[in-house]
Amino acid sequence: MSSTRDEKAARIRHFLATEGDAVAEGTRGFNAGRYESVARLDDYEELKDRARAIKEDAIERLPELVDQLRESVEANGGTLYVADDADDANRYIREVAERKDAETLVKSKSMTTEELEVNDALQSDGVDVVETDLGEWVIQLADEAPSHIVAPAIHKSREGIADLFEATFDTEEPLETAEELTAFAREKLGERIAEADVGMTGANFIAADSGTLLLVTSEGNARKSAVVPDTHVAVAGVEKIVPSVTDFQPFVELIGRSGTGQDITSYISLLTPPVDSPTVEFDDPDVPMTAGGTERDGSSVPSRTSDREFHLVLVDNGRMAMREDEQLKETLYCIRCSACANSCGNFQSVGGHAFGGETYSGGIATGWETGIEGLDVAAEFNDLCTGCSRCVNACPVKIDIPWINTVVRDRINRGEGGRLDFLVEGLTPDAEPGGLDLGKRFFGNFSTVAKLGSATAPVSNWLAGTRPARRLLAETVGVDPRRELPAFRRETFRAWFERRGGSEVPQARARREAVVYPDLYTNHVQVERGKAAVKTLEALGVHVVVPDVPSSGRAPLSQGMVSTAEGHAHEVYAALAEHIDADRDVVVVEPSDLAMFRREYEKFLAPKSFERLDMHSYEVMEYVYGLLHAGAESTLLSAPDERDADERDADDAGVAYHSHCQQRTLGLESYTVAVLEDLGYDVVTSETECCGMAGSFGYKREYYELSMDVGEPIREQFEAADAADRAVVASGTSCLEQLDALLSRPTQHPVELVAPR
Numbered sequence: 001m002s003s004t005r006d007e008k009a010a011r012i013r014h015f016l017a018t019e020g021d022a023v024a025e026g027t028r029g030f031n032a033g034r035y036e037s038v039a040r041l042d043d044y045e046e047l048k049d050r051a052r053a054i055k056e057d058a059i060e061r062l063p064e065l066v067d068q069l070r071e072s073v074e075a076n077g078g079t080l081y082v083a084d085d086a087d088d089a090n091r092y093i094r095e096v097a098e099r100k101d102a103e104t105l106v107k108s109k110s111m112t113t114e115e116l117e118v119n120d121a122l123q124s125d126g127v128d129v130v131e132t133d134l135g136e137w138v139i140q141l142a143d144e145a146p147s148h149i150v151a152p153a154i155h156k157s158r159e160g161i162a163d164l165f166e167a168t169f170d171t172e173e174p175l176e177t178a179e180e181l182t183a184f185a186r187e188k189l190g191e192r193i194a195e196a197d198v199g200m201t202g203a204n205f206i207a208a209d210s211g212t213l214l215l216v217t218s219e220g221n222a223r224k225s226a227v228v229p230d231t232h233v234a235v236a237g238v239e240k241i242v243p244s245v246t247d248f249q250p251f252v253e254l255i256g257r258s259g260t261g262q263d264i265t266s267y268i269s270l271l272t273p274p275v276d277s278p279t280v281e282f283d284d285p286d287v288p289m290t291a292g293g294t295e296r297d298g299s300s301v302p303s304r305t306s307d308r309e310f311h312l313v314l315v316d317n318g319r320m321a322m323r324e325d326e327q328l329k330e331t332l333y334c335i336r337c338s339a340c341a342n343s344c345g346n347f348q349s350v351g352g353h354a355f356g357g358e359t360y361s362g363g364i365a366t367g368w369e370t371g372i373e374g375l376d377v378a379a380e381f382n383d384l385c386t387g388c389s390r391c392v393n394a395c396p397v398k399i400d401i402p403w404i405n406t407v408v409r410d411r412i413n414r415g416e417g418g419r420l421d422f423l424v425e426g427l428t429p430d431a432e433p434g435g436l437d438l439g440k441r442f443f444g445n446f447s448t449v450a451k452l453g454s455a456t457a458p459v460s461n462w463l464a465g466t467r468p469a470r471r472l473l474a475e476t477v478g479v480d481p482r483r484e485l486p487a488f489r490r491e492t493f494r495a496w497f498e499r500r501g502g503s504e505v506p507q508a509r510a511r512r513e514a515v516v517y518p519d520l521y522t523n524h525v526q527v528e529r530g531k532a533a534v535k536t537l538e539a540l541g542v543h544v545v546v547p548d549v550p551s552s553g554r555a556p557l558s559q560g561m562v563s564t565a566e567g568h569a570h571e572v573y574a575a576l577a578e579h580i581d582a583d584r585d586v587v588v589v590e591p592s593d594l595a596m597f598r599r600e601y602e603k604f605l606a607p608k609s610f611e612r613l614d615m616h617s618y619e620v621m622e623y624v625y626g627l628l629h630a631g632a633e634s635t636l637l638s639a640p641d642e643r644d645a646d647e648r649d650a651d652d653a654g655v656a657y658h659s660h661c662q663q664r665t666l667g668l669e670s671y672t673v674a675v676l677e678d679l680g681y682d683v684v685t686s687e688t689e690c691c692g693m694a695g696s697f698g699y700k701r702e703y704y705e706l707s708m709d710v711g712e713p714i715r716e717q718f719e720a721a722d723a724a725d726r727a728v729v730a731s732g733t734s735c736l737e738q739l740d741a742l743l744s745r746p747t748q749h750p751v752e753l754v755a756p757r
């Protein structure tokens with residue numbers, strides 16, 4: 001049974017208050033580091049393409065690679081065990097520990113062992129399990145779960161960790177600085193590693209052709225855990241296999257940059273256990289670590305590895321079934337770098353204890369938890385992905401994380417109450433089952449709501465604002481009473497265009513012809529930006545048409561109503577095809593709709609149709625930029641005060657600009673900035689990934705407080721002294737609504753700023 005809205009709201013409020021600040025500081029730091037680090041790479045996109053290709057190939061050939069890896073591990077003298085599930089894996093590991101009479105087992109960081117709950121299994125046999133990664137050790141001492149897949153204790157402050165150490169170890173001296181805390185941990189963990197009977201590690205990648213493990217860590221504890229005890233158990237998901245050691249290269253380049261923003265992670269360890277792995281001999285510390293072999297002078301060096309034992313436990317636990325699932329399969333390409341979590345506005349505010357399942361957290365967690373634990377677990381946090389798509393470009397293996405979240409949302413929608421489908425069949429304007437949450441159906445069918453709202457405005461706006469109506473909206477569909485509702489316009493954008501008699505630029509005199517797409521919000525709510533788009537394009541010599549084209553399907557897609565969205569895609573293409581045939585450009589004001597045309601429609605339309613729409617569609621300021629650079633006269637647009645820059649009020653030209661998440665993912669923010677700067681505006685852009693509104697997300701009462709928290713950094717930036725007097729512009733409907741709620745000054749779309757007065 002999924003949580004109620006009130007329960008979800010309370011849970012989010014709790015994590016915002018208790019863990020939000022520490023998570024925000026850590027993840028935003030990682031995220032900023034990622035931007036800086038990847039900017040230093042000339043071949044970032046090429047590296048991502050190579051990494052993606054290796055994973056695609058490896059997952060395609062997985063059964064064959066498992067066989068090859070088994071041969072390699074056995075030839076090295078180790079053992080490979082493929083565990084069907086967590087119980088099977090734990091049984092095998094417990095047997096190894098029992099055979100070794102293990103009293104203490106030291107572990108390096110491994111999310112797969114978290115997934116298996118291997119610590120509990122071993123501890124029930126009396127084995128003392130010690131986490132040796134500092135973050136993992138902290139949460140083990142605190143008896144908590146990781147809140148981040150790379151930095152498990154990111155939710156804890158330095159002061160909190162100091163208190164924990166003092167309470168646990170009754171330390172003589174107070175531990176205050178990060179250095180003191182780290183030195184204390186190193187000493188304690190060093191003692192435990194030295195006395196351990198078994199060492200356990202994960203593996204970031206495993207080469208099938210040699211049995212070599214690649215371990216990427218920040219503290220070097222994995223290396224110690226692997227080689228100090230004479231028995232090494234490595235536990236990894238079966239998806240970690242790649243064909244060869246040479247395939248490690250792009251991942252080594254990408255994993256640290258993507259996750260923590262480091263050009264290279266502190267410790268990169270390649271081990272080929274049980275042989276060829278240098279080991280430490282504490283009884284003979286002056287002799288260098290060696291795997292044995294032959295010196296240059298021909299003398300032989302004894303191997304210390306002959307009596308070593310190595311077990312590689314490859315875990316299936318749902319992965320092979322995910323491999324057969326066309327929609328979840330991409331999850332297996334994940335290298336667990338955490339970039340999707342760090343770049344996510346919601347994750348930055350609440351962290352993985354709210355935005356996560358049994359083990360995994362962040363954007364890709366929906367895929368992992370669905371495949372491993374099931375839809376019920378994913379359902380508890382899946383809605384925290386708003387589909388903003390900021391993770392898409394951050395992912396080093398180019399996983400379409402929002403799409404996985406959308407597909408899972410669709411499955412969740414269909415999984416509950418489907419037996420009542422017949423009750424609503426034919427009664428709703430969508431193609432969804434009867435068990436669908438009423439709030440999702442309301443927001444997913446917002447185009448119908450908007451049509452009714454405009455047809456009956458202003459009564460509809462007055463009525464919706466009354467106290468009983470707000471209460472009803474809150475109770476039935478979950479609209480938060482603190483949100484101002486959009487005001488529907490009686491005269492829609494299309495009606496205005498028809499009333500004025502069409503385009504003021506005759507076809508015969510036009511430099512180009514364009515459709516201005518009457519998206520749902522521009523048509524019914526943000527009508528002024530539609531008018532501004534028409535006037536701007538006409539000023540630059542474009543003959544404009546505003547045909548009757550259905551809404552893009554963004555609203556239903558964001559609720560996981562995939563079939564309904566697909567229906568919209570086909571209708572939109574059918575309506576626009578004749579204009580594309582007539583060589584008209586398609587100009588889109590709302591960035592989330594352009595993203596549908598350029599990204600999501602690829603899933604719905606025939607390849608040729610998708611390609612045609614993609615090639616002919618432009619974001620409005622991208623289009624203006626193209627016209628200006630093709631020779632259109634910019635003086636017809638509105639520029640800052642024409643007086644000499646020294647004389648005019650400096651604030652006249654100041655603009656604070658927040659572009660839309662989808663627009664940034666498509667790489668289109670720069671066009672707006674370039675047009676504004678070409679016209680003489682002085683532009684500062686927002687530094688946050690997302691404003692927090694994300695379509696209907698910020699309207700939902702369970703998420704209202706989170707939405708406002710995500711938007712807070714923009715408020716701080718735009719109210720700071722150097723931006724407080726600037727005109728605020730934003731490209732997306734949601735962004736404008738959120739900025740209206742966050743700021744006390746007016747907002748507008750950039751095209752309204754530049755349109756001829």
Ligand code: SF4
Pocket residue numbers: 258333334335336337338339340341363364391394395396397398399401
């Ligand atoms: S989905 Fe991509 S960005 Fe997210 S953790 Fe996996 S590899 Fe990293």
